[in-house]
Amino acid sequence: METKELLKKVRKIEIKSRGLSRDIFAGQYHSAFKGRGMAFSEVREYQPGDDIRSIDWNVTARFNHPYVKIFEEERELTVMLLIDASGSREFGTRGMLKKNMITEIAAVLSFSAIQNNDKIGVIFFSNKIEKFIPPQKGRKHILFIIRELIGFVPENRGTDLSEPLRFLTNAIKKRSTAFVISDFIQSPVAGSFPEAHKGPSEANSKNLQQNGINSGLPEETLKIAARKHDLVAIRVYDKREIELPPVGMLRVKDAETGEVRWVDSLSPRVRSVYSDWWRENDRRLNEIFMKTGIDSVSVSTDEDYVKPLIRLFKRR
Numbered sequence: 001m002e003t004k005e006l007l008k009k010v011r012k013i014e015i016k017s018r019g020l021s022r023d024i025f026a027g028q029y030h031s032a033f034k035g036r037g038m039a040f041s042e043v044r045e046y047q048p049g050d051d052i053r054s055i056d057w058n059v060t061a062r063f064n065h066p067y068v069k070i071f072e073e074e075r076e077l078t079v080m081l082l083i084d085a086s087g088s089r090e091f092g093t094r095g096m097l098k099k100n101m102i103t104e105i106a107a108v109l110s111f112s113a114i115q116n117n118d119k120i121g122v123i124f125f126s127n128k129i130e131k132f133i134p135p136q137k138g139r140k141h142i143l144f145i146i147r148e149l150i151g152f153v154p155e156n157r158g159t160d161l162s163e164p165l166r167f168l169t170n171a172i173k174k175r176s177t178a179f180v181i182s183d184f185i186q187s188p189v190a191g192s193f194p195e196a197h198k199g200p201s202e203a204n205s206k207n208l209q210q211n212g213i214n215s216g217l218p219e220e221t222l223k224i225a226a227r228k229h230d231l232v233a234i235r236v237y238d239k240r241e242i243e244l245p246p247v248g249m250l251r252v253k254d255a256e257t258g259e260v261r262w263v264d265s266l267s268p269r270v271r272s273v274y275s276d277w278w279r280e281n282d283r284r285l286n287e288i289f290m291k292t293g294i295d296s297v298s299v300s301t302d303e304d305y306v307k308p309l310i311r312l313f314k315r316r
Contacts, residue, residue: 077119
């Protein structure tokens with residue numbers, strides 16, 4: 001992408017994201033993501049009704065009069081964006097590509113964080129850590145993040161969600177609020193989709209479902225990360241991933257493995273396996289999010305992401 005075109009896109013994203021974060025998300029974000037502790041502010045004279053446990057005995061002894069410590073909530077947060085940079089994000093049949101929606105959501109969250117004086121950092125991942133941007137503050141830092149969101153080209157195209165979760169746990173020592181923005185589709189096992197010209201057998205159907213579920217979210221790694229950080233999952237998907245249209249023979253290519261297959265979309269059983277996998281994987285993901293106490297929201301490429309994000313903030 002040429003520099004002029006990149007800067008034009010950065011400016012467009014900045015104007016839209018900054019406006020949304022200022023006009024819509026400012027109060028919602030502030031109340032949804034609070035500081036994680038109390039910081040000492042000052043001492044003042046004891047007043048009737050004050051908790052005696054807050055008395056500062058050193059100051060009281062010095063002035064021969066009771067004084068209490070006043071604490072304020074630590075507002076400053078460290079916000080981390082875990083951005084899926086795998087090949088599957090380049091899909092989109094309605095509205096926009098998944099990667100474009102991921103970029104806009106990440107930009108809005110970035111401006112919301114910076115307006116609340118929070119630090120923000122980014123982890124780009126595929127089936128490895130592609131790039132790490134340490135958390136910082138400031139508009140210059142935000143614009144750098146947006147440029148990377150738009151123009152970053154990963155080395156690999158696969159997906160391994162355990163990699164960014166491990167990296168987050170090990171690299172970010174202070175508790176953070178971490179948004180995992182992904183389609184949550186792991187790199188599939190080769191041959192997991194039934195060959196359409198043969199017709200999907202019961203064994204192949206079962207194999208597809210098992211591979212889809214087992215190659216999903218790494219539950220144990222997620223639990224470990226969730227104990228240390230406040231994790232929020234934002235799932236971006238395209239409605240064509242839910243249902244295969246009956247349009248005849250399709251030559252399809254897996255965006256992450258490069259595997260090419262012919263699929264008979266007129267076959268009811270092929271379409272059934274396709275939609276059954278999505279529903280089961282969706283059920284399994286939501287089950288894991290609930291078990292680990294992780295807030296989550298799903299956003300389709302053909303809908304406005306503002307309302308789903310506001311619903312997410314209000315639930316917290």
